[in-house]
Amino acid sequence: MKYLVTACLGALILYCAFGFDIKPEDIRFVRPDGWPKPVYDFSKNKITVDGFKLGRKLFFDPILSRDGSTSCASCHTQWSAFTHVDHGLSHGINGLKGKRNSLTLFNLAWNKSFMWDGGINHLEVQPLGPITNPVEMGNTLENVVKKLDTAKGYRARFYLAFGDSAITGQHVLKALAQFTVMFESFNSKYDKYTRHEPGGEMTEQELNGLKLFRKNCESCHNEPLFTNYSFQNVGLSLDTELKDYGRMGITQDPQDSLKFKVPSLRNVAMSYPYMHDGRFRTLLQVLDHYTNTIVQSPTLAKEFRKPMVLSLQDKKDIIEFLKTLTDKDFLFDMRFREERE
Amino acid sequence: MNYFVRLSLLLATLLLPAYGMATPASDSGIITIVIEPMFGDQPLQLSDKSYVDNFGDTLYIDLFRFYMTDLDFDLRGDTTFVLAGYSHLVDAEDKNTLSFSVKIPAGTYSTFNFTAGVDSFENTSGANGGDLDPAMGMYWAWNTGYIMAKLEGHSNVCKTLHHAFEFHIGGYMPPYNAARNIAIALPRAMIVDHDTRNTVRIKADVAAWLTTSLAKVNSIVIPGKDAAAMADNYAKMYSLDKEVQIPLIHK
Incomplete structure (x- = not known):
């Protein structure tokens, strides 16, 4: 019993220190019975453990914003189904307020368009909205690529995910899609x-x-x-x-x-x-x-x-x-x- | 002088690999497309050289970029050779983008076709790579789609901040699709084989684009009716300068 407690405690500490390790079975996309066919074309962006983990790292990294203050997760927290709970209008860099309430993120593979006005037509290019919006992350994809290129650890992660350590806009976006497309909600x-x-x-x-x-x-x-x-x-x-x-x-x-x-x-x-x-x-x-x-x-x-x-x-x-x-x-x-x- | 040095260097770099590839009397040849940004009959110089448009207004061009995609070549007769998925971004500021080479099957060709802009498939297929990477600065975030051509500059007739004018032309949704099909007829049939190198020089004339007065229209940066109308203008920019065929000497 004592051992069990120690083991559990140890596992918990290890877990807290290193986070959840992703295994191949963790990135299997599920189409629940009776649900329509997803819109997202997985054949053009095969989900891999390294791609998913890279996307996850990018999602939580404020490096995507111009001043390094705001990440995707700043306005999309998991426990509120990835929206900005309690914020009528979401805010970004310099405390600037946007004009819309951030949307929840889940079951994105079925979305035909993105944003409240549907202005974005594909999951992979969706992050360009918040990245470039002056009141959200205020950045450009060109600059994100430049910053990631000199940031510690990213080139190796891009190599693992895409077989190329040269960071491109395409790969930044594909990695983010590999992570967010896995947000599936069908167990209520x-x-x-x-x-x-x-x-x-x-x-x-x-x-x-x-x-x-x-x-x-x-x-x-x-x-x-x-x-x-x-x-x-x-x-x-x-x-x-x-x-x-x-x-x-x-x-x-x-x-x-x-x-x-x-x-x-x-x-x-x-x-x-x-x-x-x-x-x-x-x-x-x-x-x-x-x-x-x-x-x-x-x-x-x-x-x-x-x-x-x-x-x-x-x-x-x-x-x-x-x-x-x-x-x-x-x-x-x-x-x-x-x-x- | 400088120009000729560059040209010969360019040709040398292009010739060497082609020479290497040509060994098994291949049934294909290389065509080099050279883009010549112009303003009327003068080579375009960015920023520090002034030009006068059709309305007599003095202006400067600061940025000039456009996509050439869906390249294909008509064989004399009826068949067409399509270079599926070939996309090229021309940037007047970057000499490296002003020429590119493609390999096509041997034959006698009569027309060079391309899309000025980016077709709707590429506009709806997510994050593309290469010259179509959204990090190339030719992509709208809030309303997905490529900026098919960009022209920016300044003129005192523009009552705007820094007298700037800017045209970011795009949009793929009908009825305001801004992509335009361009056909460049080759005056004599172009023979392509592994013994020759063909170069097609195409002028891209900014003056042909600017057919509305900058005093009246100096900013179009969203898809729609105005952008589609301006796309009709930039479709008129392109013309054949000349076509050159250089024999290759094989050992």
Whole structure:
């Protein structure tokens, strides 16, 4: 017994000192039963242990920002499903504030586009958004490559991952994609419920919430990914300071005015605040908006053209259901922790 | 003088490997494409030389870069040889980018085709490498896509900070795709085989791009209607200067 305790303690200390070691079986991408085919083309960026570890190191390294202050993880913390919890608008270097609430990161292999306005069309080039945004990392990819080239240890890691110690923008981006594409969330209570597994026993309230959800929310937040990846105007009033018209900024099409990406609701209870500008702090506020404060406009989603009717109890039940989408296996998955050296 | 030294050095470096490769009477030859940045009939000089555009305005060019991709060569007759995936970034500031060589099958060619810009496939396929690496400074972050051509400079007619004008032209989504197909007809059929080296010299004339007054339009940096209209201008930049064939002597 004493030995066991010592061994466990030793393992814990070792673990804390060196982090989780990645083995080949840790980087096997899973397509859960019944899920659609991923959009991401893995054949063009085969995930390897070294590539995943390099991506992980880059994700946590503030070297990506111009002044070395801000990493990807600064605004994407794992325990909040990789968003910037409690920050309505995320901030970057020099404390500058962005104009949008950072999105959660998981099940990215199914994303057809990235960012609230869908301006980014591929997982691999997604990091260019935050890296170059003046209020996020304020850097350029050229400069990131230059900095990594002279930073300790990186050339060897690029060699291990890509067989080339010459660091390129392409390899920086492919490594980050190898790490982030592995953020998979499919082990919530709801998932266990649909798979009839232990731990998936829903309460009556949760089941009623699911029923109401399927009736009122499913057309956009459809299962199993809880988004249909479309862009919708959900009747939020235009913030007169930010003047953010969303998707229209990308397509220049007035029909896209005030439309934003439908986010996945997986882990939604952990990723407050809500909406593209983080204007609501609670899920109840979001549902109250849907029943009470929809702003009519030409591009409003058809679902909101006549008012949604939900009692307070209905809303509470929906929220209880939404909590079953929290996936602790994912939120505490050791593979996604920062590597200690 | 300097220019000729460079040219001969360039030819020497290109000839040597070709000479080595030619041993098994290969059925292919090498074509060297040389780009000549111009302003009207003068070779383009960046920053310190002034030019006068079609509107009589004096201007300076500070930066001039563009992509040439999807190279292919029409054989006399009907077949085309496509150099799949070949992409080249020309930067007027970097002499090394002003020429490149490609190997193509022996034959008699009538036209050299390329895309001025980058086609939609490459714009939607993630992080590419080589000249298409997003670290080349020709890539938009917030709205994915390549900047297919960049022209920057300054002129007193521009009522902007430092009198600067800047055109970053791109966009792959219809109807505002800014890539343009260019066909350069070769006046005499170009015979390609392992005994000759062909050089095709192409002028890229900035004056042909600037067909709107800088006083009126001096900044286009996002995809859309204006960018697509300007792409129609840069499609007119290219013309054949001349085509040279040098016999190689084999032992």
